[in-house]
Amino acid sequence: MSVSKSICNARSDDALEQAMSSVASAISDASRVSILCALMDGRAWTATELSAVAGITASTTSGHLARLLNNGLIRCLSQGRHRYYSLAGPQIAGLLENLMSVSMSPPTPPASRTPQHLRYARTCYDHLAGELAVEIYQLMQQEQWLEADGSMLTAAGKSRLQSLGCALDPRPRRRACCPCLDWSERRFHLGGDAGAALMTLFLQKAWIERIQGYREVKVTSSGKIALRRHFHLNVC
Incomplete structure (x- = not known):
């Protein structure tokens, strides 16, 4: 050199x-x-x-x-x-979520530091986060909707999401799919274009509703039925 x-x-x-x-x-x-x-x-x-x-x-x-x-x-x-x-974009939200995860002291369980209503379901910029989002991500892995590293949807995953009504961009300007570390659960939820499309679908179908003033979202009665039917999740 x-x-x-x-x-x-x-x-x-x-x-x-x-x-x-x-x-x-x-x-x-x-x-x-x-x-x-x-x-x-x-x-x-x-x-x-x-x-x-x-x-x-x-x-x-x-x-x-x-x-x-x-x-x-x-x-x-x-x-x-x-x-x-x-x-400025989803990458900034990811940076902040990761910073939250690092900032929480390891000896203290996340549940004691995070209000339960935020821990269960909230937004992470333009996609879902919290326990609910982590459970959906785990199911997507188990059902092989995602590649092993979570970087892409499989053909089956694209088909399933589109059958639900997700409007997936064939040429997204951002990552089509990525695992996003959840700061309260310390596990991954779905990020990228697919994560945004999924949250948009949930809002359009009124399966979730925003709580005014902050990041919390609430699962509606129809949402509980849909989550049980499509994702095998029982929401109380």
């Missing part, structure tokens, strides 16, 4: 390390973490709403949002006089 190429690689490594440090620094503030966690429900929030969630002033919120925007963690959409903020 030439000296010039070695120097170039070293500079590239330095740039990556600096970028990683900048992202880590952006997440290091508790108020910014509160904002990011609120945005993990997959919806867009106004600065006023995020200010209330984080318990900080509007001017302070503005500074935090600018920091998160500059580091590519969130995006902003303007509609008329209003500006709405959301996570």
Whole structure:
């Protein structure tokens, strides 16, 4: 390897390390973490709403949002006089979920640290998370709807999801399917385009409904029947 190429690689490594440090620094503030966690429900929030969630002033919120925007963690959409903020993408939600998992102290059981209503069913950006999502993922593995590493749907898996009414994108701009580590269960649930399509289906068929204000979702009466029928799950 030439000296010039070695120097170039070293500079590239330095740039990556600096970028990683900048992202880590952006997440290091508790108020910014509160904002990011609120945005993990997959919806867009106004600065006023995020200010209330984080318990900080509007001017302070503005500074935090600018920091998160500059580091590519969130995006902003303007509609008329209003500006709405959301996570920059599912990869950011995955990063936050993994950080939650790492941050929970090992000696303490997850159940004692996570409210039961959030532990059972919640959103992880645009897909389902919690005990329910983990159970669905396990069934998909057992029924071989997924490849062994969870990176792709099998032909049978695509057929089954489409028969339920899932609108799978044949050319997704993101990963078609991936395992996403669930921070409360410490096991995987379904992420990627397939995970988003499945949650969209559940919402469209009213098998689940969002609980206003945070990430919790509730399984409806028709949802309990559907989960028993299609996924062999008994929901109390």
